[in-house]
Amino acid sequence: MMEDINIFKLLKSTSTSGDNSELYPKKKYKNIEDVKNDNLTKHDMVSIISTYIEQTGLISHNIEGFDDLTENGIGRIMTEQFDINKVFKNIRTQTPQDLLRDSYQVMFKFHNVKVGMPIYTTYSACQFSYLFPSRARLTGLPYAGQITLSATVTIRANYKNGQVEEKVAEISSFPIGSFPIMVGSNRCHLKNMTKSGLKEIGEDPTDMGGYFIMKNNEYAVLGLENIRYNSIHTHIVGKKSNEAIRTEFLSQPGGAFENSSQIKIRYMTNGQINIEINSTKLTKKRLPFYIIYRLFGMTSDKDIANTIVFDVNDNSIITQNLLQIIHTAFHLADENFKPLIDILERRQIIQLTAERVHKYIQDTAYRNNDNAIQYANEDLLKTLDLIFLPHMGKSAESRIRKLKFLGLMIRKTLLVHLKILPPTDRDSYAGKRVHGSGVSLAKALKTHFNIIHIKSILGAISRELKNNPWESITENTIIDTFKNSLTASDLNKAMEQSITSGNKTIVIRRQAATNRVSSNQIERKNILNFYSALRTVATQNSGNASKQTERADKMRRVHPTYLGFICIIQSAESGESVGMQKQLAITAGICSAGDSVAMKLYLLSDPDVYILDDVSLDRIPKENLSFIYVDGELIGYCKNAHLLVNRYRMLRREGRIVDPYTTIYWKSITNEVEFWLDVGRLKRPLLIVDNNLEQFDEVCKQAFNNKKKIPDSIQFTQNIRLTKDHVVKLVSGAVKFIDLVEEGIFEYITPEEQENCLIAESIDELFRNKHNLYLRYTHCEMEQAILGLTALISPYANHTQPARVTMSTAHSRQAGGWYALNYPFRLDKNRFFQFYNEIPLVKTITHKFIPPNGANIIIAYTSYGGDNQEDSAIVNQASADRGLFAGLFFKYEMIELENGEKFCNPDALTTKNMKPNASYEKLVNGFIKVGSTIQFGDVMIGRVAKINRGKMSGNNYLYTDRSIVYRLQEPAYIEQVIETRGANDEQFGIVKLRYNRPLRTGDKMSSRSGNKSIVARMVQQSDMPFTQSGMVPDVITNTHSFPSRMSIGQLLETTVGKICAQKGSLSDGTAFLPVDHEAIVDEMIKYGFRFNGKERMYNGMTGEHFDSAIFIGPVAGQRLQKFVLDDEQSVAGSCPTDATTGQPLGGKSVQGGLRMGEMETWALESHGSMFNLYEKHHIDSDGRVLYVCRRCGNSAVYNEFRDIYQCRICKEFADIAAIESTKTANLMREELAASNVEMTIGLKRRQFEKYG
Known part of the structure; x- marks a missing residue:
């Protein structure tokens, strides 16, 4: 196992003769003054980002993480994490042999772990077939592969005389359940298929995968924020608590699939320093810090204090303050541990501690048994070796290293209390990791496998040993007991539930379990929405985060560490999800785990690194040594940390020794050097800025020493090594992006290391300060890289109000378009497929990766007839008739047959409960005919259930009707009828419906700048205004929206689009690209327009021209998938x-x-409909009929269904009247009566008309 490797022993066994030349940079770079790249522009930066995405992919981090899990992770989890060793006390006393046995030890190990590809069973043919995603969507089968493994089971009988008898059973490959398979991963059938092959099986050839298929739906497992493992997180606790400072530490050895262990250090307001170790093997008790030291063999208070202050003889103020706190803490403990304060004898400390924290010790039996005491003592130390800071080692040899690390944790806790160090920033991405589908599903698998299988196996073997004598247990008995306890279907359901239930708590075998997976059902409204779902980063427990607290407000704000990693624009507009559902920036990705063992070996063999065990603690402050960590493990110290960091960064740029994705971070405030290779780090590429500072300094020194002027032939220069030639070759495919990384032009940076960087905000900024000695940069930014794919769809977004760009991200994700190219072969509910989609005249970088959503429409910005007030718009009816924003809307009805049911055409002679006012005429073999039009009242699916003949009551009916009737007013076309079987051979039928959805009044539209409008009126083309050239606009939008919404990007898009339409070309409106306003004006005049883009227009109804010129031009419009027709169905x-x-x-x-x-x-109110308001607000919503007795004024009992009207007071003398009242008034009477206040109602006396 990786975590059991003693890196210090391994170093000694692999030590060489001392040649360390490999640890120093060798590559000679071209002088930075000789790099000629003044012709680089911001457009080149956009080209680089575009090519980078093409070569690396938008969702590659999802697939890579999942592939790592199926190729390596599941095998490691099963073989390493589930090495079971359990002891059962013998409770059988039936035979004399039973009395001789003391206990049984059950051990089993798994091996030969395999994850299969998705298959399904054809029950009629009794054979297995490949399951493709298209069939999984259609039938509801989970797209999952079978996990199979082998096991070795060993059972030992421990006799009271010390004899041991052993029985071993080898269990060959057996299934334990199915595991969800990501579409597009190595376990997916679509992997490496050609486009023609994908078309043949009904798949979209442009679908990149990255999602899961469950229950006829597609699900995306979101990236989930987690705190960084093996990192100290210190927080100041609120004033109401008795804690002053709390430090939390999650220790995880090895890679991403290992178990972690948590400890908490608390500095209490009364001066105590407590340590809590969270483990199922120990009770949750807070141990005084010195107890841990004494358990591990460090009993001297001076030695303990030295691990915290490093040198007790240091007279600095900080050290003296720390010593004062530590001295107080040595004499404090909880009531449970007060007897241990003055005990220094180690064996006694171990015994007394075991009595207090061991979960299974019984005091009376334990204290009288020396063997039990010895066992408990050894077990406590073994347990602490495994669960206390396991990332520092799991053996007894690593105890002193753990104590040094513990002292460092306590030191940081106290320094935060003394306000010397700041508390940990909870929202900084430097202290966070994003766990994708691979890590999240690994956590879920470990939890479910333990609950479902491990506990069942142990329980079954325990019952077998209890119920049957040891002599009767054979290898076959063990195998049968083992296999019979496995229920693969439970694991199938649990893993499926983990994905389909989002981040809610799930129930497994009646046990509530926290779901370790955060997921969303993918709504394929368009391809942009699909990619956005797969690049989402969710905050843990976001559903429980309240907006009412200061912490909840702070966690939703944009943090400076987001820059370049998390899109600073995209977020939900309102609700609990604001700031909790984030989006990766366009070049950001998620790192997989690297080889930390190799990194440790290289560092420990470095002559500038002092090994942890070889350095006395007092050297740290005396020599100002820096701490060196690899994945949070303290391995040594060094001097001149900045030189070490710079050297290893140069090695990383050369592609030698250091992995290109390694994080190298110097934390100057605490003098620590951190190397991180763990999973979940966000990464992004940055241009490296080099300079000639060393040469310039040398010339300056010589000039100063010679008392001469600095020669003009040399000046300070800083620049990037990227040239125009590199860009051309990269775009043409002659070189790959990884080649630029290997040349030292780009490097990958993570949030921690970005804090060590000085980044030029753009290439123009760098060129302006190319010779500025006082403003030196380490890297250069590509401006568009700070936004996500969705935010970059907005043209000229940097000119538009940011809140409006945030709204545009929501609009673009729900715009109509081509949600999938294989839409005829899919079953989708409430999905809209728009017929005509055009590439915008003013496109952005996003359009290179998605098909267009919308069309170029001519918009006139004016008021016309008053119908386009506020956010309303007037639409040309002729444009809608020609297919503008028209499309198809798909639904389906799915019915599963229950026991005794079947699909058929119900016969009125043998079937009762036929649907009234329903038409059965269109049914063919139980389903409505494909190609027919269904209307309100038509039966879609004919379904009957057989009647139990014992309850027929003498009639001739054999069936009862359970048919499905179409209840919508909108007619639909029957696209497809499917009768198939599901995962458990259940029969069900599906009717796919297709609707024609042209643009109509009440529908919503928007531009890509977040300017949304509702179609208020459809006007005939003859009544629409027109220009002098006869051009009629498609849409008329109110100009008054611009001063408040400040969507200036749309105005720029209209102007530039007007020029593009004349030139017959496309323009790039990606955010942060320069806009030459004077050139735009010149182009407008060149093509015969006014400089401001306005034109004279004429009223279509009167023929007169308008008094003022009107701004008109083309804009990329979108139809939002919020249809008024759906709302009408509910009115x-x-x-x-x-x-x-x-x-x-x-x-x-x-x-x-x-x-x-x-x-x-x-x-x-504006229409004067006050009676209508009164009717809706009072009569329809609150109106009630109240029955009151005229004689006594009290409420009467009434039941209009049974014609019961009576007064319990007046009885037969009652005179009951029905009066119009309200629910509010009646509720007040009832509440007064509950308060013992009687309220009677006085009614007018009856009046009779006189006749004659």
């Missing part, structure tokens, strides 16, 4: 009401009504 004169409140229900799912908000109320 009715009446609806169900709530049984408790009596209020109308809301929402389409319950056939409820629409909520009337403030704006709807104002609209009705």
Whole structure:
């Protein structure tokens, strides 16, 4: 196992003769003054980003992480994490032999682990077939592969006389359950298939995968934020607590698939320093810090203090303050550990501690048994070796190293208390990791496998040993017991539930378990929305984060460490998800785990590095030594940390010794050098800036020594090594991006290391300060890299109000487009496929990776007839008739047959409960005919259930009707009818519906600049305004939206688009590219337009020209998938009401009504519809009929269904009247009555008309 490697022993065994030349940079670079790249522009930076994405992919981090799990992770989890060794006390006393045995030891190891590819069973043919994603979507089968493994089971009988008898069983390959397979991964059938092959099986050839298929839906496992393992996190606790400072540390040895162990250090307000170790083997008790030291053999208080202050003889203020706190803490403990304060004898300390923290010790039996005491003592030390800071080692040899590290943790805790060090920034990405699908699913698998299989196996073997004599247990008995306890279906359900339930708590075998996977169902509204879902980063427990606290507000804000890694624009507009669902920046990715063992060996063989065991603690402050960590493990010290860091960064740039994705971070405030190769680090490429500072300094020194002027022939120069030739070759494919990394032009930076960087904000900024000695840079930014793929779709986004760009990210993700090219072969619910989509005249970098969503439309910015007030728009009816924003809308109805049901055409002679007012005429073999049009009241699926003949009551009916009737007013076309079977051979039928959805009044549109509008009116083309050239706009938008929304990017897009339309070319409107306004004006004049793009227009209804010129031009418009037709289906004169409140229900799912908000109320008021308002607000929503007795004024009992009307007071003399009242008034009467206040109602006396 990787974590059991003693790196210090390994170093000694592999030590060489001392040649360390490999540890120093060798590559000679061209003088930076000779690099000629003044012709580089910001457009070249966009080209580099574009080519980088083409070569690395947008979702490669998802697939790489999952492949690592299936290729290596699952095997390591099963073989290393589940090495089971359990002891059961013998409780059998039936035979004399049973009395001789003391206990049984059960051990089993797994090996030969394999993860298969997705298959399914054809029950009719009893054979296995390959399961492709298309069939998984259609049938609801989980796209999962079988996990098989072998096991070696060993059972030992321990006799009271010391004799041991052993029985071993080898279990050959057996399945334990299925594991979800990511589409596009190495375990997917689509991997490496050609485009023609994908088309043949009904798959989209442009689909890159990265998602899972469960229950007929696609799911994306989100990147989940986690705190960094093996890192000290110190926080100041609130004033209401008795804790002053709390330090948390998650220790994880090895790679991403190992188990972790948590410890907490608390500095209490009364001066105590406590340590809590979270482990199932120990009770959660807070140990005084000195107890841990004494358990590990360090009993001297001076030695303990030295691990914290490094030198107790140091007279500095900091050391003296620390010593004062430590001295106080040595004499404090909780009540449980007070007897141990003055005990220094190690064996006694171990025994007394074991009594207090060991989970299974019984005091009365334990203290009288020397063997039990010895066993408990040894078990405590073994347990602490395994769970206390395991990243520093798991053997007894590593105890002193652990104590040194513990002292360092306590030191940082106290320095935060003394306000010398700041507390850990919870929101900084320097202290976070993003765990993708590979790590998240590994955590879920470990949890579910332990609950479902390990506990079942141990329980089954324990029962077998209890119920049967040892002599009767054979190898076959062990194998049968082992296999019979396995329930693969439970693991299938648990893993499926982990993905489909999001981040909610799930139930496994009636046990609630925290879901370790954060996922979302993918809504394929368009391809951009699909990519956005796969590049989402979620914050843990975001659903429980309240907006009402200061912490909840702070965690949602943009943090400076987001820059370049997390898009600073995209977020939910409102609700709990604001700032909690983030998006990766366009060049950002997630690192896989590197080889930390090799890195440690290189560092420990470096002559500038002092090995941890060889350095006395007092040397640290005396020689100002820096601490060196690799993946959080303290391995040694060094002098001149900045030189060591610079040297290893140069080795990384040369591609030697150091992995290109290694994080090398110098934390100057604590004088620590950190090397990180763990999984989950965010990475991004940055241009390296070199300079000639050394040569310039040498010339300056010589001139100063010779008392001469600095020669003009040399000046300070800083520059990047990228040239125009590099860009041309990269775009043409002659070189790969990795080649530029190996040449030292680019390097990958993580959030920690970015804190050591001085980054020029753009290439122009770098060139302006090329010779500025006082403003030196280490790297150069590519400006577009700070935004995500979705935010970059907005043209000239840096000219638009940021909040409006945030809205544009939401609009672009719900715009109509081509959500999948294989849409005819898919089953999608509520999906819109737009017919005509055009590449925008003003495109951005995003359009290179997604198909277009929308069309170029001519927009006139003016008020026309008053119908486009606020955010409304007027649309040319002729444009809609020609197919503008028109498309198809898909739904499906799926019915699963229950026991005794079948699909057929119900026969009225043998079937009862036939649907009234329903038409069965279009049914063919139980399903509506493909190609027919379905109307309201038509039966879609004919389904009957067989009646139990014992309950026929003498009639001739054999079946009862359970058919599905179409209940929508909108007619639909029957696209497809499918009758198939599911995962458990259940039969079900599917009817796929297709709707024609042209643009109509009430639908929503938007531009890519976040300017949304609702179609207020469709106007005939003859009534639309037109220009002098006869051009008629498609849409008229109100100009008053621009001063408040400040979407200046749309105005620029309109102007530039007007020029592009005349030139017949496309323009690049990617954010941060320079805009030459004077050149735009010159182009406008060149093509005969006014300088500001305005034109004279004429009223289509009168033919007169407008008094002012109108701004008009082409814009890329989008139709949002919020259809007024769907809302119309839920509008009715009446609806169900709530049984408790009596209020109308809301929402389409319950056939409820629409909520009337403030704006709807104002609209009705403006039209003078006050009686309508009164009816809706009072009569329909709150109106009640109240029955009151005229004689006594009390409420009467009434039941209108059974015609019961009576007064319990007046009885037969009652005179009951029905009066109009409200729920509010009635509720007040009932609450007064509950308060013992009687309220009677006085009614007018009856009045009778006189006749004659």
